[in-house]
Amino acid sequence: MVTKSTLGIGIDVGSTTTKAVLLDAKRNVVTQYLLATGASAQKSVQKCLDELRKSSQQDLTVVPVISTGYGRRQALNAIKSVTEITCHSIGVHHLNPEIHTLIDIGGQDSKVIRIGTDGRPLDFELNDKCSAGTGRFLEVMARVLEVSINELGSLSLKAKHPSAISSTCTVFAESEVIGRIGTGESPSDIAAGVHKAMASKIATLSQRVGVKSPVSVTGGVALNPGFLYYLAQAIQTELWVPREPQYTGALGAAILALEGGE
Amino acid sequence: MAPDATTTPKEKAYRKLNTSKLLRDTMTLHILSTKQASQQGRLAWVTSGFPVEIPVAFDVTAAYPEQYGAIVGSEKCGPLLCGFAEELGFSQELCSYARSSIGSVKNPQQSPLTGLPTPQALLACNNICGTVLSWYEAVSEMTGAPVYLVDIPPLEGDQPSHHLSYAKSKLEGLIKFLSQTFNQDYDEEKLIQVAELSNEAISLWTRALEACRHKPTPLNCADRFLSMAPIVALRGTQQAISFYQAFLAEVQDRVKNNVGAIVDEKVRLLWDNIPPWFTIYNFFNTLAKKGVSFPADSYTHAWSANIPRGEILESIAKVYSNVYLNKGLTAKIDKMCSLIKDYDLEGFVLFSVRSCKRYSLGQMVTKEEITRRTGVPGVIIEGDMVDSQQYNEAQVETRVEALLEMIV
Numbered sequence: 319m320v321t322k323s324t325l326g327i328g329i330d331v332g333s334t335t336t337k338a339v340l341l342d343a344k345r346n347v348v349t350q351y352l353l354a355t356g357a358s359a360q361k362s363v364q365k366c367l368d369e370l371r372k373s374s375q376q377d378l379t380v381v382p383v384i385s386t387g388y389g390r391r392q393a394l395n396a397i398k399s400v401t402e403i404t405c406h407s408i409g410v411h412h413l414n415p416e417i418h419t420l421i422d423i424g425g426q427d428s429k430v431i432r433i434g435t436d437g438r439p440l441d442f443e444l445n446d447k448c449s450a451g452t453g454r455f456l457e458v459m460a461r462v463l464e465v466s467i468n469e470l471g472s473l474s475l476k477a478k479h480p481s482a483i484s485s486t487c488t489v490f491a492e493s494e495v496i497g498r499i500g501t502g503e504s505p506s507d508i509a510a511g512v513h514k515a516m517a518s519k520i521a522t523l524s525q526r527v528g529v530k531s532p533v534s535v536t537g538g539v540a541l542n543p544g545f546l547y548y549l550a551q552a553i554q555t556e557l558w559v560p561r562e563p564q565y566t567g568a569l570g571a572a573i574l575a576l577e578g579g580e
Numbered sequence: 581m582a583p584d585a586t587t588t589p590k591e592k593a594y595r596k597l598n599t600s601k602l603l604r605d606t607m608t609l610h611i612l613s614t615k616q617a618s619q620q621g622r623l624a625w626v627t628s629g630f631p632v633e634i635p636v637a638f639d640v641t642a643a644y645p646e647q648y649g650a651i652v653g654s655e656k657c658g659p660l661l662c663g664f665a666e667e668l669g670f671s672q673e674l675c676s677y678a679r680s681s682i683g684s685v686k687n688p689q690q691s692p693l694t695g696l697p698t699p700q701a702l703l704a705c706n707n708i709c710g711t712v713l714s715w716y717e718a719v720s721e722m723t724g725a726p727v728y729l730v731d732i733p734p735l736e737g738d739q740p741s742h743h744l745s746y747a748k749s750k751l752e753g754l755i756k757f758l759s760q761t762f763n764q765d766y767d768e769e770k771l772i773q774v775a776e777l778s779n780e781a782i783s784l785w786t787r788a789l790e791a792c793r794h795k796p797t798p799l800n801c802a803d804r805f806l807s808m809a810p811i812v813a814l815r816g817t818q819q820a821i822s823f824y825q826a827f828l829a830e831v832q833d834r835v836k837n838n839v840g841a842i843v844d845e846k847v848r849l850l851w852d853n854i855p856p857w858f859t860i861y862n863f864f865n866t867l868a869k870k871g872v873s874f875p876a877d878s879y880t881h882a883w884s885a886n887i888p889r890g891e892i893l894e895s896i897a898k899v900y901s902n903v904y905l906n907k908g909l910t911a912k913i914d915k916m917c918s919l920i921k922d923y924d925l926e927g928f929v930l931f932s933v934r935s936c937k938r939y940s941l942g943q944m945v946t947k948e949e950i951t952r953r954t955g956v957p958g959v960i961i962e963g964d965m966v967d968s969q970q971y972n973e974a975q976v977e978t979r980v981e982a983l984l985e986m987i988v
Contacts, residue, residue, distance in 0.1 A: 388978070400985065401982040402978070404986075440957070526944060
């Protein structure tokens with residue numbers, strides 16, 4: 319028999335950041351926390367739990383925890399670990415039950431998930447073999463262009479003639495960007511070219527699952543307006559982005575924790 | 581006596597076959613026989629889908645570089661041996677069976693079993709892939725052994741008569757090649773006898789595979805991948821029949837006593853492609869602990885076609901032309917869909933093997949089509965069968981776990 323809890327914690331141990339969400343029985347967010355995963359996933363998990371305890375001012379010792387993300391096994395106090403595919407799907411379905419297709423761009427992978435009416439994944443595709451189409455790709459390009467990752471997206475929207483960046487391989491695209499700088503193209507045009515290249519890569523991945531509207535984008539990259547603009551163009555549909563898209567996986571995990579891990 | 585079907589706290593999630601010792605003994609004797617044959621000048625290296633009944637009828641012993649590749653993988657020395665071939669200039673993109681084979685010829689002293697014994701002939705059939713010809717030509721340059729190619733062009737749909745005639749002409753060419761190379765006359769009666777022995781072993785093997793329709797399945801994927809060694813290497817010999825008689829008896833005993841290959845079968849999946857040999861136990865046994873069994877796979881079922889009755893060379897040509905790797909994608913999809921239905925499977929795992937382009941080609945379409953036809957979900961995982969450098973355990977694990985979360 320499934321025992322429902324009055325509180326539930328979800329922890330998403332991602333390659334770049336660790337996110338934690340504490341939910342009450344009505345699935346309201348009591349508190350949440352995000353920090354860089356760093357060199358020790360176990361320490362970042364513990365830090366997240368400490369912060370949830372401090373900000374909620376509650377004893378969370380017996381509150382069920384579900385972990386997700388690549389470091390999910392490192393959350394030693396979790397009652398269960400669930401893949402980020404299922405957790406993101408459940409998380410976004412909770413926020414917007416209309417969503418059929420979810421595109422999640424993480425620091426180290428990107429995934430496209432087709433969601434069923436119950437919020438569970440029906441099919442998915444992952445790109446986790448190379449950094450093309452991930453947050454890491456944009457981080458490297460931002461460094462070359464000497465702007466912060468937060469500025470890169472808005473910079474690209476100022477473009478007049480987006481540069482043609484043909485490679486989505488991070489290493490080769492970096493050389494290509496340096497080449498464009500050498501030929502005097504503007505940083506905004508180059509930034510636009512970078513986002514177009516990445517959007518094209520994600521569009522291809524999406525086609526493998528089949529894009530069915532409405533489509534949502536989650537993960538840290540969903541905060542980047544330049545990427546969203548070019549992705550919407552590439553897959554020719556409007557995109558719905560949660561207010562805090564990087565917490566979606568942890569939210570899904572917390573919902574599962576409330577349900578007793580089922 | 582049949583093992584106890586009930587679970588005890590100390591019992592492993594996975595049950596070892598009693599015939600595994602007989603398997604080891606059978607294959608050890610085979611390895612010794614290949615060494616002896618090489619010394620006597622009667623050893624051929626043969627590709628896995630080769631019409632081996634013909635060289636066997638010439639008293640030529642067959643050694644299988646692909647099977648050797650599996651040993652290299654299991655011994656976890658794929659990257660080392662592949663590296664030897666790469667030092668010679670072979671690309672990392674080349675099949676890891678080919679690379680490890682070429683690497684072992686270059687540096688036998690650093691290779692498991694000191695490599696395969698030196699061949700006197702290299703017999704390739706391109707019904708399983710096109711790489712085999714270039715691979716065997718490379719080995720030919722290193723060993724001096726001549727290559728003979730049984731060229732069987734890819735086939736879509738029913739086999740036209742001109743295709744069959746062409747394949748048969750290649751077998752006639754093989755007979756001439758073997759007569760000259762091994763200085764022995766062709767004996768049709770003997771070939772018919774060998775084909776009968778081959779069929780007998782294939783029938784026993786097929787019955788063991790089909791027993792896996794039972795719930796719980798008496799054999800898991802790793803059981804079949806290891807136990808297929810004699811059906812590949814010893815087709816057409818009495819040794820293969822002896823092994824599969826004992827093997828089938830154990831399988832039937834498990835079915836009769838309701839003893840599963842894994843202790844607590846909850847989810848039944850289909851496997852597609854060669855396994856990652858370097859982690860075969862870890863992969864399937866980790867899933868066995870979660871109650872996941874693999875009662876069927878597309879790979880081991882490829883050795884379950886009998887040589888039909890009729891004119892012997894034409895019959896052999898027919899069966900070896902129609903292996904599904906030599907046919908269009910539809911044939912393989914049909915096969916996998918029927919396995920899902922017949923074995924009552926709830927999902928499937930397609931292993932995209934970087935080395936084996938022929939086998940892995942079209943898996944994205946295959947995944948969509950199988951789900952469309954059967955309604956069960958599937959997942960594609962990526963890696964290699966020998967080169968562990970091309971396999972990321974965490975990524976594979978996430979994909980398979982997500983599939984299970986979709987099913988359970």
